[in-house]
Amino acid sequence: MSSITVIDALIDQMAKLPGLGPRSARRAVLHLVRKRSLQLIPLANKMQQVAASARECLNCGNIGTSDICGICENESRANGEMCVVEDVADLWAMERTAVFKGRYHVLGGTLSALDAIGPSDLGIPKLMDRITTENISEVILALNVTVDGQTTAHYISEEVGKRVKITSLARGVPIGGELDYLDDGTISAALKARKSF
Amino acid sequence: MSFVTSLNLSHFRSYKHVHLKLDKRPVAIFGANGSGKTNIIEAISLFSPGRGMRRASAEAMMRRPESLGWKITGELETTDRTLEIESVSENGTSRQVKIDGKPTSQVELAKHTRVLWLIPSMDRLWTEGAESRRRFLDRIVLSFFPKHAEHSLSYEKAMRERNRLLKEQVLDAHWYAALENQMAKSGTAIDRARIKAVDRISQAQANASTQFPIAKLELRQREGTLPETEADLLTAFAESRFRDLAVGRTMVGPHKTDMYGAYAAKGVPASDCSTGEQKALLVSIILANARALAQDQGAKPLILLDEISAHLDTDRRGALYKEICDLNLQAWMTGTEPELFSEFGNKAQFLYVTDQDGTSIISQP
Numbered sequence: 001m002s003s004i005t006v007i008d009a010l011i012d013q014m015a016k017l018p019g020l021g022p023r024s025a026r027r028a029v030l031h032l033v034r035k036r037s038l039q040l041i042p043l044a045n046k047m048q049q050v051a052a053s054a055r056e057c058l059n060c061g062n063i064g065t066s067d068i069c070g071i072c073e074n075e076s077r078a079n080g081e082m083c084v085v086e087d088v089a090d091l092w093a094m095e096r097t098a099v100f101k102g103r104y105h106v107l108g109g110t111l112s113a114l115d116a117i118g119p120s121d122l123g124i125p126k127l128m129d130r131i132t133t134e135n136i137s138e139v140i141l142a143l144n145v146t147v148d149g150q151t152t153a154h155y156i157s158e159e160v161g162k163r164v165k166i167t168s169l170a171r172g173v174p175i176g177g178e179l180d181y182l183d184d185g186t187i188s189a190a191l192k193a194r195k196s197f
Numbered sequence: 198m199s200f201v202t203s204l205n206l207s208h209f210r211s212y213k214h215v216h217l218k219l220d221k222r223p224v225a226i227f228g229a230n231g232s233g234k235t236n237i238i239e240a241i242s243l244f245s246p247g248r249g250m251r252r253a254s255a256e257a258m259m260r261r262p263e264s265l266g267w268k269i270t271g272e273l274e275t276t277d278r279t280l281e282i283e284s285v286s287e288n289g290t291s292r293q294v295k296i297d298g299k300p301t302s303q304v305e306l307a308k309h310t311r312v313l314w315l316i317p318s319m320d321r322l323w324t325e326g327a328e329s330r331r332r333f334l335d336r337i338v339l340s341f342f343p344k345h346a347e348h349s350l351s352y353e354k355a356m357r358e359r360n361r362l363l364k365e366q367v368l369d370a371h372w373y374a375a376l377e378n379q380m381a382k383s384g385t386a387i388d389r390a391r392i393k394a395v396d397r398i399s400q401a402q403a404n405a406s407t408q409f410p411i412a413k414l415e416l417r418q419r420e421g422t423l424p425e426t427e428a429d430l431l432t433a434f435a436e437s438r439f440r441d442l443a444v445g446r447t448m449v450g451p452h453k454t455d456m457y458g459a460y461a462a463k464g465v466p467a468s469d470c471s472t473g474e475q476k477a478l479l480v481s482i483i484l485a486n487a488r489a490l491a492q493d494q495g496a497k498p499l500i501l502l503d504e505i506s507a508h509l510d511t512d513r514r515g516a517l518y519k520e521i522c523d524l525n526l527q528a529w530m531t532g533t534e535p536e537l538f539s540e541f542g543n544k545a546q547f548l549y550v551t552d553q554d555g556t557s558i559i560s561q562p
Binding site for chain 2: 111112113114118119147148150151152153154155158159184185
């Protein structure tokens with residue numbers, strides 16, 4: 001394999017990453033090659049380490065470097081609240097806020113009969129087990145406001161029944177949002193969920 | 198108001214490159230069969246959500262043999278502003294839409310544009326299956342209620358999921374309940390919007406002085422009636438599960454609604470009317486739709502009338518053209534001869550379409 005082909009192969013590989021296309025992949029690879037010692041080699045080493053150590057938490061589905069992630073291991077997070085998210089990216093987004101102090105359950109997707117993704121593929125039976133074994137008192141459904149997301153949320157609420165309190169994230173005006181730029185659905189949801197000033 | 202003031206086509210159907218500058222008058226397009234007249238109004242139909250008036254795939258709209266993909270750009274004057282709408286398909290992939298240069302969803306188009314059409318295949322609308330009547334009805338509903346597109350998409354998505362469960366004989370009651378909950382929410386919104394739209398059309402027909410016959414419209418279900426409230430529709434879905442499992446699809450819901458039409462003055466079902474009368478009823482509905490929109494929202498739709506003179510006698514044709522001018526609509530019409538539009542005089546702008554070695558050429562006489 002000639003050197004130019006190896007670089008092309010790297011560009012092709014990078015172009016498959018989310019948020020990158022062929023052009024941006026080419027720019028990134030060129031940048032890495034030019035900054036070989038400062039960026040390319042450290043990046044290659046880090047990627048090798050991550051490839052060797054990254055794994056899914058056996059309890060919640062978060063991604064970390066051990067079988068049980070830091071959140072599940074942390075006893076102070078066992079406050080009886082569990083936030084159910086579709087994806088690890090959603091979990092990380094929630095963690096960035098540093099507001100939620102409970103534990104998570106990552107579904108890894110949403111129910112989809114058309115894609116043959118059923119409740120067991122999403123770890124919903126495991127979620128039910130965790131509610132019992134971890135003494136959960138409130139399940140917060142932080143799922144996307146799409147047909148699939150809401151179907152999944154509804155399914156979970158039916159499965160959980162009246163065992164624990166079920167809540168979902170509020171919908172409405174984002175911080176820094178201007179009403180004029182919001183869609184009708186968001187404004188009406190915000191109006192319905194208005195609260196005392 | 199809605200007027201197309203410029204239209205650019207690139208590698209769309211039989212057109213290589215076209216740039217048209219237009220004014221607000223109706224547009225009469227004439228030329229020989231197969232010259233590419235309908236392709237122009239199909240491009241306009243893509244200024245609204247969906248697959249356009251021919252319901253073709255983006256791939257089918259590519260110009261052959263190049264097969265490069267296509268692009269339609271238009272400037273549209275609405276009641277309050279001028280919009281630049283762009284519809285693009287790269288190599289036949291599903292079309293992407295931009296409004297004023299910003300990528301947006303097709304559903305968003307419904308908030309800005311209202312496009313209605315009558316095409317020759319709709320001459321059989323009253324006699325064929327309920328699906329095409331429902332589609333015709335939904336385009337009318339969409340013109341009044343832009344949210345109808347979102348509700349329809351949500352309903353169809355949840356129903357497709359439910360149908361898959363039914364086909365695979367899945368017996369998970371909670372999964373059905375979750376999907377039925379979504380279907381009941383959007384299904385009720387769909388039904389209410391349809392009822393309101395049909396009422397408004399009936400009212401607009403009754404109050405108009407027109408030469409076109411009043412079409413008495415009614416929404417019907419094949420069996421019984423559609424529950425009016427979300428809770429009742431939810432119950433209907435749950436109660437129908439056993440039967441639905443047997444047939445492998447959802448048997449109740451707004452997707453089973455049919456639009457029944459009758460020639461009001463004669464008391465005859467539209468399906469029993471002559472071909473000309475059937476077409477006149479459709480024209481009557483379209484014109485009533487335009488009148489109602491103008492009265493309620495000050496927003497007049499773009500109307501696309503493909504081969505409109507077929508089945509309309511000279512008097513009715515003249516009456517249609519007069520109403521289009523009186524309503525100040527930008528109707529886009531096609532016909533083989535310019536004489537078919539002679540009643541317009543200089544109240545319309547004319548486009549002459551010819552075919553030159555497989556490429557459509559437009560001249561503005």
